[in-house]
Amino acid sequence: MIEILPRLFVLSLLGVLASAFLPLIRSRLAEWAAQMVFIMSTLVGALAGFLFLLVGGTPFLGIISFPAVFSTILSIDSLSAAFFTLVCLVSALCGIFGLRYLEDYREKYHLPTLLAGTALFVLGMQGVLLAQTSISFFFFWELMSLSSAFLVMAECSRASIKAALFYLTMTQISGAAILGGLLLIGDGSLSIDFINLSAAADLPVPMLGLAFGLFFFGFGSKAGLVPFHAWLPEAHPQAPSHISALMSGVMLKVALYGFLRFGFVIGPFLPSWVAYVVVGFGLLSALYGVLYALLERDIKRVLAMSSVENMGLLFTMAGVFFLGMYGGNQALAIGSLLALVIHVWAHGLFKAGLFLSAGTIITRTHSHSLEAMGGLAKRMPVFAAFFLVLCLSAAALPPFGTFWGEWMFLSSIWQAILDGMPGSIVLLLIAIIMVCVGGLAIFAMVRLFGISMLGAPRSKEAEAATPAGGIYRFTMAVPALLLVLMGLFAPLIVRMVFGLETVQFVQSGNYFFPPLAGADTNASSPLIVGLALLAAILFCYALRRLWSDVRRERAYHQWDCGQPITPGMEYTATAFSGPIRFFFRSLLRIRKEIVATPMVSTNPWMARRTYSLQVRSIWVEYGYAPMEKLVFWISKQARRLQTGSVQFYMFLLFLALIVSLILAL
Amino acid sequence: MMIIFAIIQAFLVILVAPFLIGWVRLCKARLQGRHGASPLLPYYTFLTLMKKEIVFSTNASWVFRTVPFVVLGTTVFAAAVLPLLTLEGISPLSHFVLISGILALGSVFLVLGGLDSGSAFGGMGASREMTIAALVEPAFFVTLAGFGLGSGTAMVSLMIGNGVVGWVVHPGLALSLAALVLVSLAENARYPVDNPATHLELTMVHEAMILEYSGPYLALLELASWTKLTVFVLLIGSFLLPSTYLLAGVDYTLVGLGMAVGALVVKLIVLGGALALLETSIAKMRFFRMQEYLAYAFVLGVAGLIITLIV
Structure with a gap:
């Protein structure tokens, strides 16, 4: 069993690579074949990752190695397998979605480049997760x-x-930071094997701190912190919707993986x-992302800001893992790590699903704006049902998968507080802010579903x-x-992925990592909660049917109060978030303008009013815009150096040579 | 055994819920100098509504039809697992994060129902309810966390079981109790957050959302809101004076059960009267001052929590 696994991984990678080059043959058949090969090979990858987790027992598995040069180039362990399976699964879904979506938008996109780009993108993500040396990591x-x-x-x-x-x-910029970090911990070498990374411990602490800072900035900015x-x-x-799904659903997770991989060391x-x-x-x-997720009116921007929120939650979980480690509280560390992995999976699935649904909605309404949607639940009932499940998962409500991740996280914090861990107040604050974010996330997702799916259609396209x-x-x-x-069998999944005695999370010894004993995954079974909830709802249904x-x-x-009512009188997405905008007005950057121009000069009360609302960002205003100005300056x-005379340029070249010689010697 | 008692408890809470609401209305009427209707009127209202015809908005989708079941279902879930009649409830399911999640699920569906008819009223109520629900969530969390910390558990049923009179042992919990009252008023759309008595006021929240519901669906939604109020009233009662049914919950005999039911009714009558008095003596707040109200609740909860943590 375990012998064929490396071959499956290689098969998956080669397949994805092949599908990147197939579209070079300019024919419809080749495009179709490329898509099929892509889907098949990502599915093989998902299967291989899943089998690796299922079999367990092998904490580390080399995939490609050239004994002469490096020991191993590609390998997999439990941490990367959990991410790899998700990446492959979501990629396969997006590939399947693309079969139809790209057909509908054949004129809009240049298909061969898009297909090749997608394949290379997925190959890159797979490679990052499997990379075992700095150089292969950075290449992928x-x-x-x-x-x-290019896909964007x-x-x-x-x-x-x-x-x-x-x-x-x-x-x-983030890539440069990561390269810097890799060079620092590899002591100037890029060919370092990750197995030997613990040698980095010999470096002085300021150096390690610098490397950590660079990694945090590099991976954090890629993850959208x-x-x-x-x-x-x-x-x-x-990006096209299925690419957005890949970027938001899994690319951000790959950045998180990178942070964890080096952060652990x-x-x-x-x-x-x-x-x-x-x-x-x-x-x-998390806080900033969720506030903007409930303000934005572009459906894909809402989802993008919700990704910022969720990545924030994931980094919080990672941070609490470190807190647990430094505080010597293993239960807290393990609990938050389990929660992190569950949340990675849940977010990967629901965010990919939501972006794909956004793509489907846009094929119907031909607009990104929530204000042009509405009434879709009546027109596309089955679609709306799946969309509702995804939205409720995104809102982290029971009984769906996301809830159990957050619950597990809150319970482990709670347990640490009850155990009287020093610094309980900080943990308490973390939990409270998490819950605040959770409440606002519910608001954002309900608004997303309610405004886009319910009520009367707000545009002709939505009506049709x-x-x-x-x-x-x-x-x-x-x-x-x-x-x-996931919502029903969360503990089972956790036990399968991190079998208590069999799998250690990362290869033992080189990484500081405890075996997962003592992780309490059995507190209340999600299955019982789900069944009890279902029973209660069925009871109410029976009440109605029988009575x-x-x-x-x-x-x-x-x-309608005696007058005909039109969709224009409905609550809009802007109006729906009005109270929150008002309550959090000191945190948000909003410019609201109401211009009233009287229709008759003698009567100021009869006026045509235009209302405009601008949502801006303090970071862009005070951070990015001045930086841009500085760079331009x-x-x-x-x-001024560009005088146009060749002699002057030659002189500069010479000068540069001298300076570098001086530096080198 | 636990499950049977949970089912009995859920039925009992649903059964007394219309009485509580009728009782509160009667007390309010008397305090305001009106004669008032019989406290049994809500039973008749419910039965009449169950017989009536349903009128659907032409805009409504399947979501509109699922809302009453989910809203009532989540309330029944809370009524079954919380320690209202028996001491334990279904204790493993009464984890406070789970309870607040389940209640939030109910609010979410109520909001979706408000949006689905496509009327401006429904949308307004939905937007306001969602705002309140989103901001109440952390307040509810810190409040229950305070009680949990006082008794060293996460299960609501054990919070009452462990600390006999929690706020006597941990004085900080008195603040949490006050926060719980504020949260309950907001969750149940009572004064000063919402006016439960009117249909046509621009300040309304809950009534605006269920405006388009009629017949049996309205009956179920009304029953859900009454049950939720009963659950919260009993929960406050249990935190206030847990000993009353510590006494009764000792043994699961018929006598014990009878005493527990008696205690429950007494609690409802006393606290229902207190609620009526409160609602008569204060005015409704403007909706756009709600953040202050919710901040009071939140800060009280946090204060209770931190005092309990430190002391």
Whole structure:
């Protein structure tokens, strides 16, 4: 069993690679074949990752090795397998979605480049997760970053190119930071095997701290942590929907994986306040992300900001893991790590599902704006049901998968407080902020579902919407069902993925990591909660069926106070978030303008009013915009060097040579 | 055995819920100088509504039809697992994070029902209810966390079982109790957050959402809101004076059960009267001052929590 696993991984990688080059043959058949190969090989990857977790017992498995040069280039362990399976699964879903979606938008996108880009992007993510040396890690990391930047500009519109360039800039800065970190811990070498990373402990603490800072910035900005997140709500909505699903659903997780991978190694040698920094950034991102998620009106921007929130929660969980480690509280560390992995899976599934559904909705309404939707639940009932499951999962409500992750996290914090762990007040604050974020996330997701699906259609296109069948429905059904299953069998999954005695999370010895004994996954079985809830709801249904006459009902227009009522009178997405905007007005940057122009000059009361609302971001206003100005100023100064005379350039070259010689000697 | 008692408890709570609401209305009427209707009127209201015809908005989708069942279902779940009649409830299911999640699920569906008819009223109520629900969530969490910390558990049933009179042992919990009262008023759309008596006031929240419901669906939604109020009233009663049914809950005999039911009714009558007095003596707050109210609740809860943690 375990012998064929490496071959399966290789097969998956080769398949994805092949599907990147198949579209070069310019024919429809080749495009189709590329998509099929892509789907098959990602499915094989998911299967391989799953089997690896299922078999257990082998903490570490080499996949490709060249004994002459490096010991191992690609390998897998439990941590990367958990991420790898998710990446492959979501990629397969997005590939299947693309079969139909790209057919519908054949004119809009250049198919061969898009397919090749997607394949390279997924290959990059797979490679990052399997990489076993610094150089292969960085190679695949850049492959992932660059190919995704090109995918963002797939639409070739001005806005998408602008977003892609912004993204490219940010991703290169973060890539540089990661490269710096890799060089620091590898002591100047990039060919270091991750097995020997613990040798990095010999470095002086300030060096390690610097490396940790670089990794945190590099991976954090790629994961969309506030204040390095500004590219995320620009880039994610611009990409085609299934690419947004990949970027938000799994690419951010790959960044988190990178942080964990190196954080686990460097973390133990750092002072304990590092954990507070991680938690602080995490909570800031969560709070800020969720506030903007409930303000945005573009459906994909809502989802992108919700990703910022969820990545914030994940980094908070990672930070609490470190807190537990530094405080010597193993139960807290393990609990938050389990919660983290569950949340990674839940967020990967629901966010991919939501972006795919957003794509489906956009094929119907031809608009990204929530204000142009509405009434879709009546027109696409099955679609709406799956969408509701995904939204409720995103809101972390019981009985869906996400809830158990957050619950597990809160319970482990709670247990640590009850056990009287020092610094309980901080833990308490973390839990309280998490719950605040949770409440607002419910608001954001209810608004997303309620405004887009319910009520009367707010545009002609929404009114004419037809049910989305076949592939569209299938790609939503899979994540929705998986989330329901996760909601019912969470402890079982946890036990399967981290079998108590068999699998240690990371190869023992080199990483500081406890075996998972003592993780309390059995407190209350989610299955019982789910069944009890179902029983209560069925009881109410029976009450209605048995007690009242089911046939006595008729349809009529809603209460209209004697005047015809139009969709224009409905609550809009903007109005829906009005109270929250008001309550949090000191935290948000909002410019509201109401301009009244009298229709008759003699009567100021009869006026035409225009209402405009601008949602801005303090980080962009006070951080990015001045930085942009500074960069432009510097490049303007640098332009003075360009005199146009060749001799001067030669002189500069010579000077540069001298300086570098002096530095080198 | 535990399950049977939980089912009995859920039925009993549902059964007395219309009485509580009728009783509160009667007390309010008397305090305001009106004669008032019989406290049994809500039973008749419920039965009449169950017989009536349902009128659906032409905009409504299947979501509209599932709402009453989920809203009532989540309330029944809370009524079954919380320690209202027997001491334990179903203790493993009464984890306070779970309870607040389940109650939030109910609010979410109520909000969806309000939006589904496509009327401005429903949307307004939905937006307000969702705002309150989103902000009440942390307050509810810190309040129950305070009690949990006082008794060293996360299960609501054990919070009452462990600390005999929690707020006497941990004085900080008196603040948590005050926070719980504020949270309950907000969760149940009572004064000063909402006016439960009117249908046509621009300040309304809960009534605006269920405006489009009629017949048996309205009956179920009304029953759900009455049951929820009963659950919260009994919960406050249990935190206030747990000893009353510590006495009765000792043994699961018929006598014990009878005493427990008696204690429950006494609690409802006393606290229902107190609620009526409170609602008569204060005015409704403007909705856009709600953040202050919810901040009071939150700060009280946090204060109770931190005092309990430190002391």
